[in-house]
Amino acid sequence: MRISIIRKGHFNAAHKLSVDSWTDEKNKAVFGRCANPNFHGHNYVMEVKVTGEVDPVTGMVINLSELKSLMRTEIEDRFDHKNLNLDCTEFADLIPTAENICIVIWQILRKHLDERYDLSVRLYETERNFVEYPA
Amino acid sequence: MRISIIRKGHFNAAHKLSVDSWTDEKNKAVFGRCANPNFHGHNYVMEVKVTGEVDPVTGMVINLSELKSLMRTEIEDRFDHKNLNLDCTEFADLIPTAENICIVIWQILRKHLDERYDLSVRLYETERNFVEYPA
Amino acid sequence: MRISIIRKGHFNAAHKLSVDSWTDEKNKAVFGRCANPNFHGHNYVMEVKVTGEVDPVTGMVINLSELKSLMRTEIEDRFDHKNLNLDCTEFADLIPTAENICIVIWQILRKHLDERYDLSVRLYETERNFVEYPA
Amino acid sequence: MRISIIRKGHFNAAHKLSVDSWTDEKNKAVFGRCANPNFHGHNYVMEVKVTGEVDPVTGMVINLSELKSLMRTEIEDRFDHKNLNLDCTEFADLIPTAENICIVIWQILRKHLDERYDLSVRLYETERNFVEYPA
Amino acid sequence: MRISIIRKGHFNAAHKLSVDSWTDEKNKAVFGRCANPNFHGHNYVMEVKVTGEVDPVTGMVINLSELKSLMRTEIEDRFDHKNLNLDCTEFADLIPTAENICIVIWQILRKHLDERYDLSVRLYETERNFVEYPA
Amino acid sequence: MRISIIRKGHFNAAHKLSVDSWTDEKNKAVFGRCANPNFHGHNYVMEVKVTGEVDPVTGMVINLSELKSLMRTEIEDRFDHKNLNLDCTEFADLIPTAENICIVIWQILRKHLDERYDLSVRLYETERNFVEYPA
Numbered sequence: 001m002r003i004s005i006i007r008k009g010h011f012n013a014a015h016k017l018s019v020d021s022w023t024d025e026k027n028k029a030v031f032g033r034c035a036n037p038n039f040h041g042h043n044y045v046m047e048v049k050v051t052g053e054v055d056p057v058t059g060m061v062i063n064l065s066e067l068k069s070l071m072r073t074e075i076e077d078r079f080d081h082k083n084l085n086l087d088c089t090e091f092a093d094l095i096p097t098a099e100n101i102c103i104v105i106w107q108i109l110r111k112h113l114d115e116r117y118d119l120s121v122r123l124y125e126t127e128r129n130f131v132e133y134p135a
Numbered sequence: 136m137r138i139s140i141i142r143k144g145h146f147n148a149a150h151k152l153s154v155d156s157w158t159d160e161k162n163k164a165v166f167g168r169c170a171n172p173n174f175h176g177h178n179y180v181m182e183v184k185v186t187g188e189v190d191p192v193t194g195m196v197i198n199l200s201e202l203k204s205l206m207r208t209e210i211e212d213r214f215d216h217k218n219l220n221l222d223c224t225e226f227a228d229l230i231p232t233a234e235n236i237c238i239v240i241w242q243i244l245r246k247h248l249d250e251r252y253d254l255s256v257r258l259y260e261t262e263r264n265f266v267e268y269p270a
Numbered sequence: 271m272r273i274s275i276i277r278k279g280h281f282n283a284a285h286k287l288s289v290d291s292w293t294d295e296k297n298k299a300v301f302g303r304c305a306n307p308n309f310h311g312h313n314y315v316m317e318v319k320v321t322g323e324v325d326p327v328t329g330m331v332i333n334l335s336e337l338k339s340l341m342r343t344e345i346e347d348r349f350d351h352k353n354l355n356l357d358c359t360e361f362a363d364l365i366p367t368a369e370n371i372c373i374v375i376w377q378i379l380r381k382h383l384d385e386r387y388d389l390s391v392r393l394y395e396t397e398r399n400f401v402e403y404p405a
Numbered sequence: 406m407r408i409s410i411i412r413k414g415h416f417n418a419a420h421k422l423s424v425d426s427w428t429d430e431k432n433k434a435v436f437g438r439c440a441n442p443n444f445h446g447h448n449y450v451m452e453v454k455v456t457g458e459v460d461p462v463t464g465m466v467i468n469l470s471e472l473k474s475l476m477r478t479e480i481e482d483r484f485d486h487k488n489l490n491l492d493c494t495e496f497a498d499l500i501p502t503a504e505n506i507c508i509v510i511w512q513i514l515r516k517h518l519d520e521r522y523d524l525s526v527r528l529y530e531t532e533r534n535f536v537e538y539p540a
Numbered sequence: 541m542r543i544s545i546i547r548k549g550h551f552n553a554a555h556k557l558s559v560d561s562w563t564d565e566k567n568k569a570v571f572g573r574c575a576n577p578n579f580h581g582h583n584y585v586m587e588v589k590v591t592g593e594v595d596p597v598t599g600m601v602i603n604l605s606e607l608k609s610l611m612r613t614e615i616e617d618r619f620d621h622k623n624l625n626l627d628c629t630e631f632a633d634l635i636p637t638a639e640n641i642c643i644v645i646w647q648i649l650r651k652h653l654d655e656r657y658d659l660s661v662r663l664y665e666t667e668r669n670f671v672e673y674p675a
Numbered sequence: 676m677r678i679s680i681i682r683k684g685h686f687n688a689a690h691k692l693s694v695d696s697w698t699d700e701k702n703k704a705v706f707g708r709c710a711n712p713n714f715h716g717h718n719y720v721m722e723v724k725v726t727g728e729v730d731p732v733t734g735m736v737i738n739l740s741e742l743k744s745l746m747r748t749e750i751e752d753r754f755d756h757k758n759l760n761l762d763c764t765e766f767a768d769l770i771p772t773a774e775n776i777c778i779v780i781w782q783i784l785r786k787h788l789d790e791r792y793d794l795s796v797r798l799y800e801t802e803r804n805f806v807e808y809p810a
Contacts, residue, residue: 001238002269002270003234003237003238003266003267003268003269003270004266004267004268004270005233005234005264005265005266006264006265006266006267007263007264008262008263008264010531012445012446012447012531013445013446014419014443014444014445014446014488015446017734019732019733030733030738031733032740033485033486034486036486036487036488036492038419038487038488038491038492039419039444039446039488040417040418040419040446040485040486040487040488041417041418041419041420041444041445041446041447042417042446042447042448043447043448043531043532049267051270054234054235054238057154058154058165058166058230058232059152059229059230059231059232059234059235060232060234061234061266063165064264065167080438080445081438081439081441081445082441082443082445083419083441083443083444083445086443087441087443094734095733095734096734097733097734097735098680099678099680099729099734099735099736100729100734102678103676103678103729118270126415126417126448127448127683128682128683129680129681129682129683129739130680130681131678131679131680131681131736132678132679132681132724133678133679134677134678135677135678135679135726135793136778137809137810138774138777138778138806138807138808138809138810139806139807139808139810140773140774140804140805140806141804141805141806141807142803142804143802143803143804145396147310147311147312147396148310148311149284149308149309149310149311149353150311168350168351169351171351171352171353171357173284173352173353173356173357174284174309174311174353175282175283175284175311175350175351175352175353176282176283176284176285176309176310176311176312177282177311177312177313178312178313178396178397184807186810189774189775189778192694193694193705193706193770193772194692194769194770194771194772194774194775195772195774196774196806198705199804200707215303215310216303216304216306216310217306217308217310218284218306218308218309218310221308222306222308253810261280261282261313262313271508272539272540273504273507273508273536273537273538273539273540274536274537274538274540275503275504275534275535275536276534276535276536276537277533277534278532278533278534287599289597289598300598300603301598302605319537321540324504324505324508327424328424328435328436328500328502329422329499329500329501329502329504329505330502330504331504331536333435334534335437364599365598365599366599367594367598367599367600368545369543369545369594369599369600369601370594370599372543373541373543373594388540397548398547398548399545399546399547399548399604400545400546401543401544401545401546401601402543402544402546402589403543403544404542404543405542405543405544405591405658406643407674407675408639408642408643408671408672408673408674408675409671409672409673409675410638410639410669410670410671411669411670411671411672412668412669413667413668413669454672456675459639459640459643462559463559463570463571463635463637464557464634464635464636464637464639464640465637465639466639466671468570469669470572523675550801552715552716552717552801553715553716554689554713554714554715554716554758555716573755573756574756576756576757576758576762578689578757578758578761578762579689579714579716579758580687580688580689580716580755580756580757580758581687581688581689581690581714581715581716581717582687582716582717582718583717583718583801583802620708620715621708621709621711621715622711622713622715623689623711623713623714623715626713627711627713666685666687666718667718
């Protein structure tokens with residue numbers, strides 16, 4: 001009776017993609033317009049999937065209000081209306097691609113979830129581009 | 136050559152979440168506003184995924200008109216514009232959380248599908264909350 | 271420089287459509303499955319449109335946090351996870367069709383908005399059915 | 406036989422909302438998290454509506470490939486992956502609220518459209534907040 | 541108390557855009573890939589908006605089941621899974637652009653709607669391109 | 676650190692479903708309205724999922740501009756605004772059901788992707804019907 005529940009959340013943030021030790025030309029060649037030194041931004045949408053057994057009394061895998069609150073406190077308050085490169089220590093030494101942001105979200109939430117749950121995260125950078133971790 | 140085909144359906148229903156043997160306070164503490172004794176409701180959206188081999192002549196896993204008809208007869212006619220707690224015997228002794236509704240849909244459809252098919256069901260309670268069974 | 275700003279909100283509620291003085295047969299003939307005496311429900315989505323002049327200093331028609339807060343306090347807290355027929359005095363003598371719910375929302379918000387603003391409301395009962403007031 | 410045709414486009418940009426002559430406290434009080442000095446960002450979606458007579462031979466109001474090209478050259482190339490405050494002269498002295506961005510888009514496109522057309526622009530800052538100009 | 545109600549419908553059809561008296565080169569120059577002589581196709585989505593007074597007893601502008609049935613009988617049965625150029629007499633001498641299809645839908649529905657109603661039609665050819673008649 | 680990245684693309688095409696050696700009656704019985712000899716059409720949406728290790732320097736699984744370009748060159752240019760039955764050799768002897776189109780897209784892209792990547796494709800024929808390969 002293992003089932004998954006998915007909750008959507010969102011945050012709006014600025015970022016840029018570039019490797020400090022590279023030249024501007026190389027950054028532009030690899031990251032294109034995403035390397036703009038003055039940043040650009042996105043409406044990020046995350047889908048957090050928690051998998052576990054259904055509690056026979058409550059009929060719930062996890063209390064959604066608990067999951068919603070965890071996502072707000074740990075992810076949305078941390079990243080919403082922030083500059084990921086400048087404001088967020090998580091990306092001090094990590095390039096904030098959708099891939100890395102997704103993995104960081106997973107790592108933060110994993111620490112706060114009981115180990116009886118499996119966890120995966122889907123992150124939309126735009127409606128057309130999104131990532132899932134773990135694969 | 137195993138492939139999955141997914142068909143969307145929907146039904147609009149009322150429900151409430153509460154455990155009969157609990158006090159109002161405990162129900163409110165666990166289920167929040169979902170425990171309102173006079174019910175509330177949702178536009179449920181289901182995605183039914185059927186997995187099997189592609190027929191080399193017809194190019195189909197399953198005839199979609201057959202799947203559509205099965206979903207209409209067995210699920211939509213049963214739950215659409217109903218009160219899940221009061222009108223549906225499936226939930227006489229089962230709390231109609233998204234998790235349990237999803238499992239009930241899976242159990243009903245499973246009986247009507249040839250065993251050569253795998254089946255899974257995703258159920259949206261809102262655009263922001265949804266479940267998948269099996270995980 | 272008149273411009274419109276639109277903010278989305280939502281509430282999930284139960285309702286039924288029937289005229290008390292009519293027979294069950296007549297109610298069924300006119301309202302179909304919506305007349306189910308045990309209620310059904312929807313995820314209602316509202317789009318509240320406020321029209322006015324852009325403030326030359328702030329670049330805003332209305333402060334969105336003010337509009338968001340008004341929608342939460344006056345509409346979402348009032349109708350979310352409620353039974354419109356049983357819990358909401360607005361519909362004690364008014365049948366809660368999408369049309370009437372939309373007009374009631376407009377009337378409530380109109381009282382709280384400065385008269386320099388024009389107001390209109392779009393209400394989705396489902397993705398496929400929605401209303402706009404005023405026309 | 407006047408008809409409207411609408412074409413969607415999009416650009417991803419960083420911005421912040423603040424008035425230079427105000428204190429940080431006042432900016433935070435009015436603009437909330439949008440005043441973050443290090444910027445945040447959005448996936449902006451624009452819907453450009455052109456209204457005119459249908460050409461009896463081609464059955465078109467305006468050639469969509471022309472409109473698409475105009476939107477790409479004049480709006481998307483100008484604002485996509487940019488910092489509206491730092492990179493775009495249009496906002497050197499104009500606060501880049503959704504309202505002002507929408508009006509700027511309208512003003513740019515208006516100059517390039519034949520005067521036999523009416524023009525209006527809808528701009529989504531998020532799925533939940535959007536503006537329309539003219540009202 | 542005039543209000544609008546909008547109902548969505550859809551049909552999937554093939555079409556091509558070309559003027560018979562023109563050369564292939566001219567058709568390609570004006571209509572681009574839409575001139576492919578072997579046709580292409582779309583999932584058309586229509587939004588039919590009916591405006592009128594709310595009936596004080598039923599709380600309805602128009603009975604949605606009546607509108608739904610009209611849209612099915614007059615539009616969907618006529619155009620769904622058809623080749624607009626070859627199968628539909630409406631387009632025997634009329635190029636099936638989104639503009640013309642939208643006007644044809646309006647003309648058909650107008651004849652079947654009581655004159656106390658106003659009518660307008662929005663037609664999506666894709667998620668990115670759509671038209672509205674009347675403007 | 677295996678992660679998946681998904682990119683959306685789209686193409687609009689005509690097709691019909693029928694088996695040449697069958698009678699019209701049998702084709703209609705099996706394929707319904709999809710057997711219309713004059714074709715119908717769809718806005719196809721594909722989601723291409725590529726799974727691999729995140730590059731520790733660039734933070735990317737695969738460069739999205741490379742994946743986008745591959746999808747444009749190999750799939751969209753090939754199928755967009757085409758008649759799948761008449762214009763595309765891939766379907767000369769293969770019935771263009773959603774299942775088969777999805778498998779063909781997978782086979783084409785597989786040849787162009789480095790073998791360190793896993794690949795899967797989801798194809799929407801309509802918003803309500805879609806397929807995934809491999810299952």
